[in-house]
Amino acid sequence: MAEYNKKAENDHTKAELHNHGEEYFREKHLMLDPLPRGQMNEMVMESMHTTSWKFWAVFAVLSAIVAYGLVYTWAKMIVEGLGIAGVNRPAYWGVFLVNTVFWIGISHAGTFISAILRVFKAEFRRPFTRAAELMTTFGLVQAGFSIFMHLGRVWLFYWLMPYPNERMLWPNMHSPLTWDLLAITTYLLSSTMYLFLPLIPDLAMARDRSTGWRKTFYKTLALGFRGTEGEWTHLRNAMNIFAFAIIPVMFSVHTIVSWDFAAATRPGWNSTIFGPYFVVGALHSGMGAVIMVLAVVRGTMKNMKYFIRPEHFEAIGKLMLIISMTWAYFFFNDYMVQWYGGDKWTHQLLHFHEAGPLGWMWFAMLIFNVAIPWAVLWNRRWRSTPWIAFIVGLLINVGMWFERYIIIPVSLSINRMPFTWRLYEPGVEIPLGIGTLAFFILLYMAASRLIPLVPVWEVQEGQMAHALKKYGRETVVTVSELE
Amino acid sequence: MATLADLKISEVKLSEEHVGKWGMVIDQDMCTGCQACVAACAMENNLSFVGEEDSGYGRSMHWIRIERFWEGEYPEVKMTPNQPMMCQQCGSAPCEPVCPAFATVHSQAEQLNLQVYNRCVGTRYCANNCPYQVRSFNWRDYERPEPLPNQLNPDVTVRRRGVMEKCTFCIQRIHKAQDKAKSEGREVADGEFTTACAQACPASAITFGRVDDPDSLVSQLARVHGHGVKHLEELGTLPNVTYFKGG
Numbered sequence: 001m002a003e004y005n006k007k008a009e010n011d012h013t014k015a016e017l018h019n020h021g022e023e024y025f026r027e028k029h030l031m032l033d034p035l036p037r038g039q040m041n042e043m044v045m046e047s048m049h050t051t052s053w054k055f056w057a058v059f060a061v062l063s064a065i066v067a068y069g070l071v072y073t074w075a076k077m078i079v080e081g082l083g084i085a086g087v088n089r090p091a092y093w094g095v096f097l098v099n100t101v102f103w104i105g106i107s108h109a110g111t112f113i114s115a116i117l118r119v120f121k122a123e124f125r126r127p128f129t130r131a132a133e134l135m136t137t138f139g140l141v142q143a144g145f146s147i148f149m150h151l152g153r154v155w156l157f158y159w160l161m162p163y164p165n166e167r168m169l170w171p172n173m174h175s176p177l178t179w180d181l182l183a184i185t186t187y188l189l190s191s192t193m194y195l196f197l198p199l200i201p202d203l204a205m206a207r208d209r210s211t212g213w214r215k216t217f218y219k220t221l222a223l224g225f226r227g228t229e230g231e232w233t234h235l236r237n238a239m240n241i242f243a244f245a246i247i248p249v250m251f252s253v254h255t256i257v258s259w260d261f262a263a264a265t266r267p268g269w270n271s272t273i274f275g276p277y278f279v280v281g282a283l284h285s286g287m288g289a290v291i292m293v294l295a296v297v298r299g300t301m302k303n304m305k306y307f308i309r310p311e312h313f314e315a316i317g318k319l320m321l322i323i324s325m326t327w328a329y330f331f332f333n334d335y336m337v338q339w340y341g342g343d344k345w346t347h348q349l350l351h352f353h354e355a356g357p358l359g360w361m362w363f364a365m366l367i368f369n370v371a372i373p374w375a376v377l378w379n380r381r382w383r384s385t386p387w388i389a390f391i392v393g394l395l396i397n398v399g400m401w402f403e404r405y406i407i408i409p410v411s412l413s414i415n416r417m418p419f420t421w422r423l424y425e426p427g428v429e430i431p432l433g434i435g436t437l438a439f440f441i442l443l444y445m446a447a448s449r450l451i452p453l454v455p456v457w458e459v460q461e462g463q464m465a466h467a468l469k470k471y472g473r474e475t476v477v478t479v480s481e482l483e
Numbered sequence: 484m485a486t487l488a489d490l491k492i493s494e495v496k497l498s499e500e501h502v503g504k505w506g507m508v509i510d511q512d513m514c515t516g517c518q519a520c521v522a523a524c525a526m527e528n529n530l531s532f533v534g535e536e537d538s539g540y541g542r543s544m545h546w547i548r549i550e551r552f553w554e555g556e557y558p559e560v561k562m563t564p565n566q567p568m569m570c571q572q573c574g575s576a577p578c579e580p581v582c583p584a585f586a587t588v589h590s591q592a593e594q595l596n597l598q599v600y601n602r603c604v605g606t607r608y609c610a611n612n613c614p615y616q617v618r619s620f621n622w623r624d625y626e627r628p629e630p631l632p633n634q635l636n637p638d639v640t641v642r643r644r645g646v647m648e649k650c651t652f653c654i655q656r657i658h659k660a661q662d663k664a665k666s667e668g669r670e671v672a673d674g675e676f677t678t679a680c681a682q683a684c685p686a687s688a689i690t691f692g693r694v695d696d697p698d699s700l701v702s703q704l705a706r707v708h709g710h711g712v713k714h715l716e717e718l719g720t721l722p723n724v725t726y727f728k729g730g
Contacts, residue, residue, distance in 0.1 A: 081644035082605070083623035088541035090616050092607040152605015152620065152645030159584050159604055169585070169602075177583040177606055264612045265577045265718055412611065416715055419550040419568070420616040422541040 022468050022475050030309055031123055032477060034463040043303040044202075044452045045209050050302040051449060062442045069435025073428050074149060082152055086427035090420045091412040095429035096150035098404045099436060101278075102285065103143035104184065104257055105400060106440075109286025110136030111191060111250045113316075115243045123479075124315040126462045127307040130202075130455050131297060132290050133195040138443045139289075140188045142436040147184075149432055176259045183256045187249050194242040200225045200235060202452040217450070254282045261407065267345035268411040271338065277330040281400055284327045284369065287320045288396035293444070295390035297453065307454045310384035317383030320392070324373040331369075349414045357423065358410050361402045368399025503574055503723040504594035505652050506694030507681070508704045508711070511564035511728035513688035516549050520567060523683030527653060529639045531625035544619045546570070546650035547680050564728045567689065569680070570617045570650035571714065572596055574721030578609035578618070586647070594723070595652055603646040610647060614715045615722075618649045652691070653678040673699040694723060701725075 026033040035043075077084055087094045113132040117125035148154050160171050160181050171178045204225040207218035225231055258278035261269040271277075291313065298308040338346050353362045376392050377383045383392075409424040447453070467478050524530070524547045533544045547569040554561045576596045578587050586603035589596060610618040624644040627635075635641060638655035642648050660676040673692050681689040692701040704727075705711055711725035 081621070081623035083537065083542070083644075087607075087622075089543075089610070089618075089620070090541070092610045092620065150606070152603070152607065152647075154604075156604045159602070171583050172580070172585045174580040175583040175608070176581065177608055181583070260608075264581065264608075265614060266611065415616055416614050417550075417568070417616040419548070419552070419566075420541070 020475060022470075025468055025475060025477060028309075029311055029466075029477075030127060030307065030459065031462045031466040032468055033306075034460075035306075037460055040460065041205055041209065041456055043306065044454050044456050045206065047302045047304060047454075048206070048449055048452060055300075055445070055449075059442070059445055062438045062445070065438035066435055066442060069431040069433075070145070070439055071435075073431045073435065077149070077428055077432075078154060084428045085432075086425045086429055088422060088424060090415050090417075090422060091409040091424035093150070093412060094409045094424055095405070095426045095433055096146050097408050098401065099146040099429075099433050100143050100150070101257055101404045101408075102401050103139045103146060103436065103440075104254060105282035105285040105404075106289045106397075107136040107139035107143065107187070107191070107286070108250055108254060108279070108282035109290045110134070110139070111194070111246055112283055112286060113290060115194070115246050115250070118239075118243045119247070122315075123462055123466075124312055126458045127454050128290070128294055128312060129458065130195070130199065130451075131293055131453055133191065133198075134444060134447055134453075135286070135289060135293060136191040137188070137195055138440050138447075140184065140191065141443070142440050143184065144188070145436050145439070146433075176256065176263045179256045180260055183249075183253045187253045190242065190246050190249055194239075194246050197235060197239050197242060198455055198458065199451060201227065201457040202455060205456060206452055251279055254279045266411070266415065267343060268338070268349045268407070268414075271334055273330060273334045273337070277327075277334055280323060280326045280330055281403060284320075284323050285397050285400035287316060287323055288393035288400070291316050291320065291389045291393040292397070295386040295393075297448070298386055301448065301453070304454075307459065310386075313386055313389045314380060314384040317377045317389055317392075320373060320396070321377040321383075324370060324377070324396070328370045331366075345414070345416050349411060352414050353406055353410065356410070356413075358406070361410070362406055365399045365402040365406065368395040369403065372396075502695045503572065503721070504693060504695055505572070505657065506692070506701055506723040506725070507652070507678075508690045508701045508708075508725050509567055509727070510688045510690075510704075510708075511566055511726055513686040514549070514565040514567060514684075515686055515688075516551060516565040517685065518549055519683040519685060520547050520680035520689060521545055521549065523679040524569075524650070526634065527636055527639070527656075527679035528651070529635050529641050530619075531621065531642070532627065532631075533625055537622065542620075542622050544621075544625075544648075546617070546619065546648070548617075566726070567680070568615060568617060568714075569724070570596065570652075571615055571720065571722030571724045572650075572652055574723065575719060577612040577614060577718070577720060581608040581612045582606070583608070593654065593657065595654060596649075597654070598647060598649055598651070600640055600642050600646050600648065605645040605647065607647065614718055614720065618647055621646050621648065 085094065085096070087096075110132040113125060114129040114136075118129065148157055151157060159169070160178065162171055171181075173179075200222060203218050203222040204227065207215060207222050210218055255275040255278065258274035262271055262274035264270065294308050294312065294316070298304045335350070339350060353359070372395050373392055376388060382388050413423055414421060465480050467480075469476050469478050525545065528546060530546065531544050533542055537543075547567055550566040550568050552563045552566070554563060572595050574594065576587075576589065579589055579596065582588075583606060584602050584604050586599045587596060587609045588599065605620070607620055610616075610620060621642050621644045636655070638659070656676050656678065660671050664671045664675075673696065677691045678689075681691045690701050690704055692699040694701055694705075696702060705725055708727045711727050713722045713725055716722065
């Protein structure tokens with residue numbers, strides 16, 4: 001399998017357009033390289049069952065980080081108060097909110113890849129929709145942790161929920177934070193259901209090939225799916241409804257997150273373009289995260305080199321390039337209109353962004369989010385190479401984290417009361433943030449060994465729809481519509 | 484079809500016409516920067532003692548602060564008048580709509596911004612949205628060693644960690660005066676009581692009273708000076724504190 005892929009990578013960039021044999025197409029495209037169903041199912045089952053000592057070593061290290069960074073530090077902060085964090089006046093919001101926005105951003109790519117590409121019937125999506133959807137759910141869990149950490153009295157978080165109570169107290173529907181909570185809850189619930197629906201046939205497949213506790217686990221989750229015509233019809237209808245319905249939810253979530261800032265009367269925040277700017281920023285970091293996850297999955301999990309191929313990195317790389325350009329457009333638009341607005345506080349703030357003590361972050365943001373993706377992703381050979389794509393994805397995520405850091409604590413340092421200007425230095429936000437990152441990876445690792453990371457039935461369905469036909473000496477790809 | 488008259492433009496209240504109830508007049512030329520108001524406020528309102536380290540990191544717990552600025556470069560430094568800054572009790576306060584828990588609300592009766600401590604969950608959105616940056620957050624449970632608890636004002640709630648607080652215009656004093664006047668069957672007289680900061684000010688730089696009463700001392704002072712400034716009025720916050728300087 002390994003040498004097979006190496007060959008595919010090399011052939012990938014050959015500019016020969018004509019007279020490709022069947023071999024060429026099989027190597028290049030997963031959809032044109034069908035394997036017998038039983039063999040493919042076994043490959044996915046094997047990838048779930050295989051764990052090396054390295055897996056458990058990483059698992060143990062991450063568990064220790066979660067125990068210290070998330071559990072212990074958070075407990076300490078609840079007991080002692082937010083004083084052990086770095087938030088102060090005027091930076092009342094710090095890295096907690098940066099991480100919240102960051103994780104919600106990560107969660108956006110899952111839906112974007114899965115729902116939008118499903119709706120547009122992009123065939124390359126098939127092997128990695130689930131890997132992306134898992135990021136949505138697990139990313140939102142971290143976003144929830146980050147926002148709750150930030151609360152001064154987290155044990156009263158349920159006061160933000162509209163629950164019936166005898167005192168007739170309700171949350172304030174004027175507050176963007178209330179919208180935020182409702183939007184994120186809706187997104188978490190709907191994205192979890194959307195993750196679960198296409199999982200059912202694969203769980204049924206795993207159930208039929210398992211014994212012991214795994215059998216019970218898959219049996220429970222598969223809800224008795226047998227693969228009858230009626231079940232498939234219902235499943236397809238449900239998935240179709242969710243795929244369409246979750247797209248506006250996704251747009252609303254990050255728009256509402258941006259309104260937490262845009263609805264405030266602060267220089268640098270009060271911007272009408274923040275909604276789409278944040279949505280694109282979320283997709284930017286999310287796509288970077290997807291490509292990182294795919295590179296790791298392909299590199300570390302068994303049999304994954306068959307499913308995740310250079311063609312997928314190439315396709316996502318193109319999307320990343322377009323999103324990077326869109327982000328640059330929105331950034332420029334936001335910046336330029338604010339600069340020409342002439343408000344003296346905004347001028348102070350823009351100057352502080354570039355020339356203040358964290359000016360390096362502002363330049364790093366532009367280099368990581370714009371310069372490097374543009375310089376690398378235009379090249380088909382580079383963007384098809386997993387490790388290069390991984391590094392670009394990593395840099396984009398660092399750049400997007402910087403962007404949120406500049407918008408939140410850096411912008412908060414400057415306000416209309418110069419007497420209160422003060423810099424912000426993160427405190428226990430650092431271990432807590434690393435704890436959420438470790439917990440995200442931990443959940444992902446656990447999931448990769450518990451549920452089929454590749455939607456096998458979707459790959460098989462795609463392969464059935466594709467065929468190679470020979471017309472004279474020419475090999476031609478044909479696609480039929482199944483759905 | 485709707486006409487312009489139907490829109491009842493005349494009923495729209497312009498911000499210039501807004502008159503609050505309780506207000507303050509601060510004469511910056513009188514202020515010596517002695518910090519007596521800061522100390523009096525802390526005693527009256529049971530403020531926590533934050534300590535040097537947290538205070539130095541921007542976590543000072545003061546409902547009123549004296550802002551000092553200077554102009555020019557050393558050695559030609561010119562001090563500008565001290566500027567006592569506290570909650571401006573905005574008529575249209577940016578802190579109010581953003582609280583998800585209704586912990587910061589407008590009192591229709593007193594025309595003040597209230598902070599409901601036991602409803603606050605500590606999102607700190609109000610503090611971010613306050614253009615005057617006058618809100619203090621309880622970052623920790625600060626120590627109050629013996630015998631300091633004996634000094635606590637029984638009329639004011641003691642706050643715990645995780646809640647926001649700010650100047651209330653000494654609402655406990657307002658209520659006390661109102662209750663007394665009511666039991667004696669009369670209105671509250673001007674100057675019958677004042678806030679802790681105004682009471683403590685040795686230079687009488689701070690005057691507190693009814694801004695909706697043209698005969699009150701605050702209204703008279705506003706007329707005498709005639710060039711009062713309300714901070715960041717351009718944001719439409721309708722603040723109830725007027726500042727005078729340079730005259």
